[in-house]
Amino acid sequence: MNDIEKDRLTGSLRRGAVKKNVAAIHVSGKLTLLQRKLSNVLLLNAYDTLISQQVHQIDARTLCMMIGYNSNDMETLKQSLRGLAETVAEWDMLDEEGRQEWGVSSLLSYAKLKGGVCEYAYSPALAQKLDDPKIFALINLNIQRRFTSGHALALYENCYRFVRTGSTGWWSLDLFRRLMGVSGSPYYDVYKHLNAKIIKPAVAEVNKTSNIVVTPETKRMGRSVSEIRFKIAENPQLSILDLDDGSGLRNSDIYARMRALGVSDRLALQWMKEHDETYVRKQLDYVAGQGGVKNPVSYLTAALKQDYSGAQVSPRNPTSNKPMSADTAERVRKLGIIQSMAAARSPTQRDADRRLFMSKLDGAALLDFENHGWMSALNFKLIVAFWSDIAPGAFEPDLA
Structure with missing residues (x-):
């Protein structure tokens, strides 16, 4: 590999996990599985210099292999980077003084492939949110590589940060659809379809693949399901993944x-x-x-x-x-x-x-x-x- 790896890929990349801010997790639901994995690795690579450095670099071929792409398949990498640049990140959270803060940004402000190197950047506002250590989930990259479904990985990311409390708390179905990236599909407005195609398969893969076990519970308003939450426990059988x-x-x-x-x-x-x-x-x-x-x-x-x-x-x-x-x-x-x-x-x-x-x-x-x-x-x-x-x-x- 070239000198980029020696100069750029030490430090934060020595970790096996990346801190994902709650805001980033909530808005990345529409990403494909490969885009979600790519987003996590890029964030890990940049994490120590999110604020101090505007531009980040990583060897493109190594990045492809790390995510699971064919190392010569630059077109797939380009498509995934394009998807990150075109995806809108939206956060709605309290600031340090307890005031409500809403913001919007693209996940990547730009990405460039040149000379075998992937160069990319985050907007200053999003970088500040991603760097915030107060509210984050620790995403284990060894675990994320085992996922084969983007919905399952999205569920894992959104549940894992609650592992210490044992439950996600109640989410409205509208919020849950956003987290899973299916809020724009009328098909999933019907809970029966949402449960059969998204919830059950995602829960099964999380429980089989990751270091946690999740159990869905629902709350009804009349005959219709209105809210959902997930109970969370550590999965001792797969703790070796850590x-x-x-x-x-x-x-x-x-x-x-x-x-x-x-x-x-x-x-x-x-x-x-x-x-x-x-x-x-x-x-x-x-x-x-x-x-x-x-x-x-x-x-x-x-x-x-x-x-x-x-x-x-x-x-x-x-x-x-x-x-x-x-x-x-x-x-x-x-x-x-x-x-x-x-x-x-x-x-x-x-x-x-x-x-x-x-x-x-x-x-x-x-x-x-x-x-x-x-x-x-x-x-x-x-x-x-x-x-x-x-x-x-x-x-x-x-x-x-």
Whole structure:
């Protein structure tokens, strides 16, 4: 990637989530799924400099891959940017002194593609609203990528900010139609149609895809439904979606060594949380010194429980002091190189790398990579080949 990513795509893009002002959420209902995802990523890219910097930039190819576009499909990107520039944002909220404030602005004041770079800006008034930290929803970009419906993502955005209170409060159906972007369609004036085509599918996808579970409730005036609200609870089964894959504990060389031995992702993280780093390292070194271990995972489990590294003699092989096998040592070395290269990439580059690699996988291989990232044992050879293409010679032994 070019220097734009190094200079522009650090800072706010290191986060996995973007703060969405309530005003922005309420007015973005008419966006398509791709436009909504694009809007969130552009906002995340600009967030730290919304007020101090009028113009923002991001590498166009990386942006496409991050959102899920074909990286060469510039026409789709142009159409989506055009849609953001043509969409009107409207807010109606109280100012700091409690006075009602109404405003209107296009979501993007302009966007430009030139030399492989996407340049864009917000109007000063909208930038002030987007920068306001008082009222916002935290939109997790790892979660938003899983949505396949714009209505479901709109419902998620509008519900997630109420997760602490447990309910959205009552919305009139007119307001709800606006939030879902269907207020201009007479078809959805009929609640039966709104419920069948918008509410039920959106609720099902939010509950299946995101880290919250929503339950709709309605209030009637006579025989007609007049208001709707959503009860909200955290979804513990999908809370793992909030993890920042590829960072934290997974960046440790200890994690790489355990994965090379065949330890599962979950067990490796569990051990790293339960034990001191130095203690785990000592047990790994001890196990590595016991040549010919048929089940290194079980042996390491016992070592961690009984502190084999403190014993004078190995309870399994008293006379052996062999180093780890050549294959295991080479695997550990390459995993360490892969982690270093991945860590050196910018946040958007890392996301693009993952998307590009995942596009080559399916079935069990794809599932294993989704769960374990670059430490995927099932895809080890493909991963090495992938990074060899990015950085030829990276895995050559250091003879210095």
